[in-house]
Amino acid sequence: MRREEECKRISLELHDAMGQTLTAIGFNLSYLRNDIPDSCLELLDDIVSIVDDMSNQVRNLSHDLRPIMLDDLGLIPTLRWFLNSFTRRTKIKTKLEAVEFDEYRNENLEITIYRIVQEALNNVAKHAEAKNVKISLKREITRITGFIQDDGKGFDINKIFKEIGEKHIGLINMRERVSILGGTLKIQSENGKGTRININIPC
Ligand SMILES: Nc1ncnc2c1ncn2[C@@H]1O[C@H](COP(=O)(O)OP(=O)(O)O)[C@@H](O)[C@H]1O
Ligand SMILES: [Mg+2]
Incomplete structure (x- = not known):
């Protein structure tokens, strides 16, 4: 079961470290919204949706590697x-x-x-x-x-x-x-x- 242990470690790392980093980026981007020129708003929306997609991908990848729910529930x-x-x-x-x-x-x-x-x-x-x-x-x-x-x-x-x-x-x-x-x-x-x-x- 060494492989499962390794999967668990990577899954937690992805979920906790990467997941939280992406959430922080999302927060900071939403603060920018009030302070940037209108000409940049479309670009900002684009970046927000890319970060959103990335968060979903990280969550799915983490779940595929090791469903953390299994330990919790x-x-x-x-x-x-x-x-x-x-x-x-x-x-x-x-x-x-x-x-x-x-x-x-x-x-x-x-x-x-x-x-x-x-x-x-x-x-x-x-x-x-x-x-x-x-x-x-x-x-x-x-x-x-x-x-x-x-x-x-x-x-x-x-x-x-x-x-x-x-x-x-x-x-x-x-x-x-x-x-x-x-x-x-x-x-x-x-x-x-x-x-x-x-x-x-x-x-
Ligand atoms: N539930 C199923 N219904 C119909 N065919 C199936 C089913 N499960 C497996 N097969 C057949 O058995 C093959 C082998 O499955 P699998 O070993 O999981 O390899 P893979 O999914 O990568 O093709 C499949 O390619 C498919 O032809
Ligand atoms: Mg298959």
């Missing part, structure tokens, strides 16, 4: 936030069903599940032509089980796994993350019948 609220923004962006409906997850905190497990949902959903947006995705997580006594299921066009798993090595590292990464924690990840998919990723991780 835990897995399920962070997933709800991610799914809301996914739906806003893609118009694909999502439904999250999480059973017995309330007091659950384990950093490695949380980040693994978050990354799997993130990659699976990115695949849905990129490849599936789906209308709906259902995400289910269930905490049992010694394991977490769950799935991510879409109603999209599906794919030929054997064919894709033959090509793996040259490209398609998303599915392989997902499987590797789960196996590091001693769990299993199984993919079910059929042309025209959607895709379902099943996870089963001991805890």
Whole structure:
């Protein structure tokens, strides 16, 4: 998990240091507004909107590296936030069903599940032509089980796994993350019948 630690450090740095610097620039620019000639106002607006865009990019980058929310709020609220923004962006409906997850905190497990949902959903947006995705997580006594299921066009798993090595590292990464924690990840998919990723991780 060295890589995750490194991501966390860079993410915090981006969020705190860069984020605050950009906020300060924004403030100073807004003070300028009353003191500059009218001929410069358009240019000022332009700079303000560039700084705004940059703040958003820094926030998104920081979140992609390591969702800080995960540490503050835990897995399920962070997933709800991610799914809301996914739906806003893609118009694909999502439904999250999480059973017995309330007091659950384990950093490695949380980040693994978050990354799997993130990659699976990115695949849905990129490849599936789906209308709906259902995400289910269930905490049992010694394991977490769950799935991510879409109603999209599906794919030929054997064919894709033959090509793996040259490209398609998303599915392989997902499987590797789960196996590091001693769990299993199984993919079910059929042309025209959607895709379902099943996870089963001991805890
Ligand atoms: N939910 C899905 N629906 C349809 N096809 C999928 C889905 N997930 C993965 N695929 C297929 O499997 C391939 C491999 O996925 P992945 O390993 O994540 O690589 P990448 O997304 O970079 O192509 C994709 O290119 C796509 O053809
Ligand atoms: Mg992918």
